[in-house]
Amino acid sequence: MRRRAMRPLLVESRPARLAVAAAVLAATAGLTVTFVSSGGKGTADAATTLDEFVPIQDVAPNVRTPRPSGGASTGRFTVDCGTNRGGKFSPDNPVAQPGIKNGAEHVHDFVGNLAITATSSDPDLAASGTTCRNGDRSSYFWPVVRIDRNVRSDDQVRQALTRTQPEVACPRVRDRLPAVPAGVRTSVERRLADLNKLEAVAGQRMAASRGRIDADLNNQVLGWLRSRRAALINGISASIGSRADGLVSLADCDVSYDGMHAAMPGAWHAASVAAIPVANPQVHCPTVRGRLPGVPAQAVAEVNRGLDELDRQTSAANERLVTAGSQGRDFVENAIIGPLRAKRTAVLDRIATTIGRFGARPKGLESLAGCALNQSPAGPPPTGAPSSAPASSAALPDPQGPNQELPGNTGGIVRPAKVLIEYRGNAVSKVVPMPRFLRELTGDAKPTSRGPANARATWTCSGFADRLADRYPICPPGSQVQRVQDFPGCWDGRNIDSANHRSHVAFADRTTGACPAGFTAIPQLRITISYDIPRDVQLKGQYALDSFPEENHNPLSDHNDFINVNSTRTMQRIAACLNAGRVCR
Known part of the structure; x- marks a missing residue:
């Protein structure tokens, strides 16, 4: 099956969308970001518009760090996993879209776990090699940044959207099942068929938003679908037994705007890169x-x-x-x-x-x-095997050429100059070790199509740690472009994932640092990614984040994902370091 995302209204102007997002962020996260006009749309063929860029000096300080109390865990544990010099790139998202090939529609940098794909099991991750110097097999991944002077204009994106029918896409539960005992096969097949029917109904409801993006409708339909899928999946798990634990990760679906790709002729460089082997x-x-x-x-x-x-x-x-x-x-x-x-x-x-x-x-x-x-070979089902689910929309092409280009995400990838991975303590309490195979994500890849409630400002420049922007920063000479991505630091004490991939973890209170009721402090992950981007590229608005097509490189769509594959012993060592107030590696 397949995937994706959306927006409010028909594609508002970019400044209007960012202003709405800023208001939401200010109300929910305490950010105070000053927006300064950068002079209009810029060039028609730029990857982004100059309205999406801001001199970092014009962003008011807005980072607040809670004052530690007597029971705080004030240590810091850093992990060196490199900067993806080995080139593990993939449009899979094993956390937000497990089981879906090319689910992200944009390319991620991966560091840490070397084997991970959208379909990797926990035992596969545990047996993998890693880029981390301390043997940490965890997977850390985020969308790449590119420099591109020859991408489509906003007008092309708007026109493509008007001709696009959004579709609902869900992970295929059938493809992730363990062996199904013969005695429960009939009941499992019935629930699998019901999953397909639910997806079809949800897809019909999306017809109301043809040619536009309606975040309210998207969330309403997907919330309805998620709760019903979760109930059916839990029923499947109960029928099969403990080997089916974890299938709830497949409950969440998305809205796909894949049709925008076909409606944007010349929107990517396929003709120039198709003959080059994929890197x-x-x-x-x-x-x-x-x-x-x-x-x-x-x-x-x-x-x-x-x-x-x-x-x-x-x-x-x-x-x-x-x-x-x-x-x-x-x-x-x-x-x-x-x-x-x-x-x-x-x-x-x-x-x-x-x-x-x-x-x-x-x-x-x-x-x-x-x-x-780079393709999914299909063979006929064996005799006696159940039929496959209904065919889904055609798969996207795989990343093309040395720049790993995808439709709408083109240009040279900027390799990070530095990636700082650190686990941090809690301002008011000691931390307990993270459970192994905990999934976390931060930010939201689809603030336009799903609303900005989960989006987080991440952009800054080296030397300006007191401020974060939800626009691409223009840094002073000698300063690096940075993304600072904080993950939730509180855990519900039971689950390593949840139906929406979020509710099993939570962020600590921004003012006090305390975890919400019912949650326990765990090592809080922060990833800081630094880039050497030429200043003329910054001033011309020619660098941008890979994104879903309907997000159109929205800087507020920045996000980061993580699967904890630290050994139990290592995670205990991390927690002990933080609780003792030490700085460790």
């Missing part, structure tokens, strides 16, 4: 989980071991693609894809044999052995 490919294999028949109870445990092994094989292949660098297609086929096919064939045969030992042996599993780069 860091990704292996995609046919799903097996969603194509098995009901599994005899005696075979469930062994089949699950086989399914987990298939996942680990794919993750290991993806990790090797990152670490091997640019070796050419022949190397990839002979050293990675060919051996992967052979390993998958053996495991699939073992799964079929195990099922056949206690029931009818499924036919056709061998057709699912072949994998490919």
